[in-house]
Amino acid sequence: MTNSIIAVVAFFAISVTMAIIVAIWLSIRSRRTGELRSKFGPEYRRVARAEGDAAQAEQILQERAKRVKKLDIRPLTEAQRYEFADAWEHAQAEFVDDPTAAVAKADILVQEVMNVRGYPVADFEQRVADVSVDHPAVVQNYRIAHEIAKREEQEDVGIEKLREAMLHYRALFADLLHDGGLQPVREVRPAEREHIRRVA
Numbered sequence: 001m002t003n004s005i006i007a008v009v010a011f012f013a014i015s016v017t018m019a020i021i022v023a024i025w026l027s028i029r030s031r032r033t034g035e036l037r038s039k040f041g042p043e044y045r046r047v048a049r050a051e052g053d054a055a056q057a058e059q060i061l062q063e064r065a066k067r068v069k070k071l072d073i074r075p076l077t078e079a080q081r082y083e084f085a086d087a088w089e090h091a092q093a094e095f096v097d098d099p100t101a102a103v104a105k106a107d108i109l110v111q112e113v114m115n116v117r118g119y120p121v122a123d124f125e126q127r128v129a130d131v132s133v134d135h136p137a138v139v140q141n142y143r144i145a146h147e148i149a150k151r152e153e154q155e156d157v158g159i160e161k162l163r164e165a166m167l168h169y170r171a172l173f174a175d176l177l178h179d180g181g182l183q184p185v186r187e188v189r190p191a192e193r194e195h196i197r198r199v200a
Contacts, residue, residue: 106169
């Protein structure tokens with residue numbers, strides 16, 4: 001009888017301990033999921049859909065964050081920000097006469113600003129993964145713009161698609177220049193702003 005009671009008590013204690021462990025694990029996982037959803041936003045949902053498994057998606061996003069944390073990512077100086085803003089305005093103005101060249105220049109400028117800030121730029125997929133960590137709100141802009149630019153190399157995608165690519169590049173470019181916040185590339189006077197709206 002005593003052995004039976006001891007066995008029941010031991011089983012109960014083990015069951016309670018396991019339940020506590022499971023509850024702690026679920027709490028940690030839930031908190032991690034919430035943090036990743038908050039940090040990556042739409043990129044979390046995109047990766048989860050692509051992987052078909054939330055746990056695998058979270059592992060991928062955590063690995064991205066760990067990789068970027070090891071990089072020497074730094075903000076632009078004020079001089080660098082103005083220099084890049086000037087280069088962007090020149091590329092944007094070129095859109096009127098040569099939209100294809102302007103889009104190609106926009107792609108190059110994005111790579112250049114990423115490089116100056118400390119992101120490796122050798123591989124497009126890696127660039128996208130890296131930039132998604134600190135700029136998740138605009139990383140899809142990069143994918144769309146780059147895809148249009150690549151298609152334009154093979155066929156004429158049309159002026160509207162090129163304009164779309166330019167706008168997507170601008171969203172990412174502005175975010176990179178100002179380290180987030182989706183601020184304009186540069187605050188401009190009303191007349192200049194209207195000109196840019198017509199151009200791009």
